[in-house]
Amino acid sequence: MALLIGPSSVGKSLLLKRLTTDEKDKELVATVPSIGTSLVKVQVSRKKSVTIRELGGSMAPVWPDYYSDVAAIIFVVDASNLQQVGAATIQFIHLLNSPQTQSSKILLLFNKLDLVTSEADKGKFMHLFMLDDILRHSRQEVSVAEVSALNRTGFAAMKEWLELCA
Ligand SMILES: Nc1nc2c(ncn2[C@@H]2O[C@H](COP(=O)(O)OP(=O)(O)OP(=O)(O)O)[C@@H](O)[C@H]2O)c(=O)[nH]1
Ligand SMILES: [Mg+2]
Structure with missing residues (x-):
């Protein structure tokens, strides 16, 4: 079981939808803010x-209640925001501490890559997120991946990581 968390509207629910629906479906499907928790079974290889449990951004105060039940945690960030x-x-540092x-095992996912139009903008975001400092000081094994739930960029790498938790 893996936990899927991150601030509101970063794209967790759309990621789950994309992971459980046909590869050809590329439309921006409508999602609603997640309240409560939902369990979704994702096929990561043949x-x-x-099983992934999403906890919406509005549930951040209770995320820690779920940490001990899982071996793997996916933290999603909107790289365009x-x-x-x-x-x-701050939320990610809290998680690591x-x-x-x-x-x-922790996977840090930078989502909405389709909205990040230049390498300079991406670099600025990573700098403000303090990615290098966080990775240097974390005790856990933190993997980082860049994805777009809109067009499925980076999904192969994400699925490889998920396969290791299966
Ligand atoms: N352009 C673009 N939009 C995205 C992407 N991922 C999600 N969105 C959009 O962002 C909005 C919020 O997505 P959700 O999946 O509901 O976000 P969430 O993280 O589940 O939000 P909470 O459940 O409230 O925590 C929706 O309108 C999605 O269609 C992406 O990769 N690119
Ligand atoms: Mg959601």
Whole structure:
């Protein structure tokens, strides 16, 4: 089981939809803010599937209640949203410092890559997120991937990581 968390509207629900629907479907499907939790079984390879639990951004105060039940945690960030970057950094540092996550496998997903139009903008976001500092100081094994739930960029790498949790 893996946990899927991150600030509101970063694209967690769309990612789950994309992971469970046909590859040809590329439309921007409508999602609603997630309240409560939902469990979704994702087929990550021919033989392996992994159950993912999404907790919406509005549930951030109770995320830690779920940390100890899972071996893997996916934290999603909207790489196109400079307004949210500071809050996202703080939430991610909180996650890394929680006693329950010290031996968790963690995947940091930068989503909405389709909206990031230049390398300079991406670099600015990573800098403001303090990515290098965070990775240098984290005790956990943190993997980083860049994706777009809109056009499925980076999905192969994400599925490879998920396969290791299956
Ligand atoms: N352009 C673009 N839009 C995206 C992408 N991923 C999600 N969105 C859009 O962003 C909005 C929010 O997506 P959700 O998947 O509902 O976000 P969430 O993280 O589940 O939000 P909460 O459940 O409230 O925490 C929706 O309108 C999505 O269509 C992406 O990769 N690119
Ligand atoms: Mg959601």
